[in-house]
Amino acid sequence: MERTHLYDWHKMHGDVIPFAGWEMPVRYSDIRDEHMAVRDAVGIFDTSHMFRFFIKGPQASEFLQRMTTNNVSKLEVNGGHYTTCLNENGGIRDDLMLYRIDADEYIWVTNAANGPKIREHLVKHSKSFDVQVQDRSSEIAMIAVQGPKALHLLSKMAGRDLNEYSRFTCNPVKIAGYDTYLCRTGYTGEDGAEVLILNCPLTNEGKKRAIGFWEALLSQGSEFGATPCGLGARDSTRLEAGLVLYGHELDEDTSPIEARIPYAVKFKVEPHYIGYDIVKSHKEVGVKKTRIGFVMTDRGIPRENYPILLNGQVIGQTTSGGVSPILNNGIGLGYVPPDLVNIGDVIEIDIKGRHRKAKVTEWPFYDPQRYGATRTG
Amino acid sequence: MGGTEVKDGLYYSKEHEYARVEGDIAVIGITDHAQNALHEITFVEISDVGTILKAGDECGLVESMKASSDIFTPVSGEIIEVNVELENAPEIVNEDCYGKGWMFKIKPSNLAADLSKLMDAEAYKSFIESE
Numbered sequence: 367m368e369r370t371h372l373y374d375w376h377k378m379h380g381d382v383i384p385f386a387g388w389e390m391p392v393r394y395s396d397i398r399d400e401h402m403a404v405r406d407a408v409g410i411f412d413t414s415h416m417f418r419f420f421i422k423g424p425q426a427s428e429f430l431q432r433m434t435t436n437n438v439s440k441l442e443v444n445g446g447h448y449t450t451c452l453n454e455n456g457g458i459r460d461d462l463m464l465y466r467i468d469a470d471e472y473i474w475v476t477n478a479a480n481g482p483k484i485r486e487h488l489v490k491h492s493k494s495f496d497v498q499v500q501d502r503s504s505e506i507a508m509i510a511v512q513g514p515k516a517l518h519l520l521s522k523m524a525g526r527d528l529n530e531y532s533r534f535t536c537n538p539v540k541i542a543g544y545d546t547y548l549c550r551t552g553y554t555g556e557d558g559a560e561v562l563i564l565n566c567p568l569t570n571e572g573k574k575r576a577i578g579f580w581e582a583l584l585s586q587g588s589e590f591g592a593t594p595c596g597l598g599a600r601d602s603t604r605l606e607a608g609l610v611l612y613g614h615e616l617d618e619d620t621s622p623i624e625a626r627i628p629y630a631v632k633f634k635v636e637p638h639y640i641g642y643d644i645v646k647s648h649k650e651v652g653v654k655k656t657r658i659g660f661v662m663t664d665r666g667i668p669r670e671n672y673p674i675l676l677n678g679q680v681i682g683q684t685t686s687g688g689v690s691p692i693l694n695n696g697i698g699l700g701y702v703p704p705d706l707v708n709i710g711d712v713i714e715i716d717i718k719g720r721h722r723k724a725k726v727t728e729w730p731f732y733d734p735q736r737y738g739a740t741r742t743g
Numbered sequence: 744m745g746g747t748e749v750k751d752g753l754y755y756s757k758e759h760e761y762a763r764v765e766g767d768i769a770v771i772g773i774t775d776h777a778q779n780a781l782h783e784i785t786f787v788e789i790s791d792v793g794t795i796l797k798a799g800d801e802c803g804l805v806e807s808m809k810a811s812s813d814i815f816t817p818v819s820g821e822i823i824e825v826n827v828e829l830e831n832a833p834e835i836v837n838e839d840c841y842g843k844g845w846m847f848k849i850k851p852s853n854l855a856a857d858l859s860k861l862m863d864a865e866a867y868k869s870f871i872e873s874e
Contacts, residue, residue, distance in 0.1 A: 381782075396783055397808035598808055665830070667786050667806040689785045689808060696786075718804060718813070720788075 370414035371507045371566055371576035380596055386479040388415040390597050397598035401691045404554050404603050405737050407591030408513035410583050411600055413560065414576070417481030418506050419474040419488060423497035426470045428637060433491060434464060435622060435639055437632040441466045446536045446551055450622045450630050451484065452641030456648065457618040458625065460484050461610065463551055463560075465536035473536070473547070473562070475508075477612045507566040507576035511583060512603070514741070515590035516558035520548070523586050533557070533739065542582050544575070553600065555607025555730055557739040605697065606690045607738065608659050608729020614670055614685045615657060615699055623648035624701070626657045655682065655701040659729045660713060662696035664722040673716040674700050681706055684715065692732045698724070747871065748775040750841050754858050755867035756817040761841070762849075762861065769818045769854065772845040773805065773836065776871045781807035784836045787829040789814065789847045794822045796849070798857045803846065805836070817861055820851040 367389045376382050380391030391412070393400060403409045421430060431438040436449035446465040450458050460483070462476040476484050481503065488499045511520055521528045523542040531537050531550055539548040547562040563579050566572040584592055601611070610616050615625055622631045623645055633646055662668065668687030673680045687698035698715070707713060707726050714721045734740045749755070754762045759777035763770045778784065789803035796802050796816045803814035825847045829835060836844035851857065862870060 392809060393782070398783055602808065665786070665788065667811065669811050689806070 368415070370412055371568060371573045372412045372414065372580055374573065375577050375580060376412065379594065383597075385597055386415070386477075388478055390415060393596040393598045394594045397596070397602060398691045400593055400595040400599035401602045401606075403591060403593035404513045404556055404595060404599060405692065405732075406514070407593065408511060408515040408519050408558070408587055409554070409593050409595035409599060409603075410580065410587070411510040411512065411595050412580070413508045413510045415478040416508060417476045417478065417484065417501065417503045418508065418562065419476070419485065420471065420500045420502050421474055421488070421492075421497060422468075422471040422500070423495070424470055425495040426472055426497050429492060429495040429497045430464065430472055431635055432495075432637050432639055433488065434462070435631045435641075435645065436464070437635050438464070439635070440632075443467070443469060444535050444537050446534050446549055448627075448630050450616075450627070451487070452621070452639065452645065453618055454640060455618075456621040456641040456644030458612070458616045458620055458622060459487065459618060461612055461616055461627070461630070463549070465547070465549055467536060467538070467547065475549075475560070479613060505565070505567045505572070507563040507579070508560060509563065509580060509583065510552055510554075510558065510560045512552045512554040512556045512558035514557060515587075515592075516556070519583065519587045519590050519592055520559060520561070523582060528559075542579065542586075544579055553609060554603035555609065555732070555738045556603070602688055602691065605686050605688055605699070606692060606731050608699065608731060610657075610699075611686060620655075620701075621645050621648050621653070624653045624655050624657065653704055656704045657699060658702055658707060659699050659727050659731065660697070660715070660724040661690075661693065661727045661731060662698075662715070662722060662724045663712070664724070666715065666717045666720065666722040667696040668698035668715045668717065668724070674702055675714040675716060675721060676702075676707060676711075680716075681713075690731050692737065696724075697727075697731045699729075747779060748841070749864045749868050749871075751864045753841070753864065754817065754861035755864070755870070756815065756861055757870065758815045758817075760815060760817045762817045762858070763841075764854070764858075767850070768823065769820070769849045769851050770845050771816060771818065771847050771849060772840055773814070774867070775840055778837050778840045778844070781805060781809065781812065782837070783808040784833045787833045787836060787846065789825045790822060792822050792825055796820065796822065798853070798860070814846065816849065818849050818851050818857045819853045820849040822847050823850045824848040
């Protein structure tokens, strides 16, 4: 089991569980309260278990275009985008955030569970390019600051207005004396940032530095309602926003077109990425399955791997499910064949043998006028 | 999570249900240890009144913000009442699992034999400490 820089703090204040090879906090107080802090104020998440690869060299852009599906040439210095890395069959090896920090240098931030697999994949393919791949995960801590008050808090700590950095940018910024990359991104549906805190090796000194930043967020954030949040709220906020999670909605047998994340996939790119032809045919010819969202109308809470039924016939399977604290109702995501159901249609979820009605619903599951980044952005 | 309450006079299963004998019926719920582990309970569903069960049968489920877990009856018999309060206020199980948070009542069909297979408070305390 691995531990992040903040493990000692989590152990003292939270309920620590094993997750993807890491000992991580599932909650500190109530998952529901942590969830609502993200929607109404600001939630603080330790995301240091994710991997941070630095990719640098004269051919960094070409290399990354070969590796990923979004348009790397459109990514400006200090810009970031969501993208995927595919296998030869167009299945998703990984979904990630790619940030360009210099003309020839990028940061690839990826899922904890996929880190070792992706490192191997990148190192192997980098040999054909003039490029260096460096795993700097253990010397950089990463903390997500999410919610409508996130930028208020970070600006207060930085002593200047950080709203000058628009969403999806990544800039070197000094915050409370710490050298960071301020990435204006997140995984909750809310506005906010993911802060890469540099010079935090996994030593006592480095851990103390990371905990110092974390505690500064909490103490300076008390006026904004800053709340430490665990993996429970991380999952419930991303699900309520309809965001995909690797190992659930995404896997090596699912393409980004099937997963309905078309914004991560571009076709006017050079060179073509691995899996290009298959994803293009998924876009132009069609797919065998497509992702849907649904809200329970009967009693019951959906979970992953429950059968989805239409008119009594099993048509697919759920990939994630849980309670939406905002709707106070069961919500879920899953896959069904294309063109079988439309928004508003009634389906059934087989919850341990009990067939319960649900309505096919577009995500996010909350009202974007009242919650989420579009309201604050 | 210190301070787990184990009540004297109840019978406990390894799945963390309790049975309380009240006259000729048994009242079933989940233990304080179980509600603590689940935390924020969001949903409780129990099989219908009239369902005939054998001890150990699955007869419902509890959902929390974290996870889903099945309920097994520790006592054989017929479900004669289900706690309908929990339908709209499942959090009662977190607040008062041995009292208002009971889940269902059973008319036992094999009570003495079923109880002999369950733990008393002392044995259950050692069981959760060893888990």
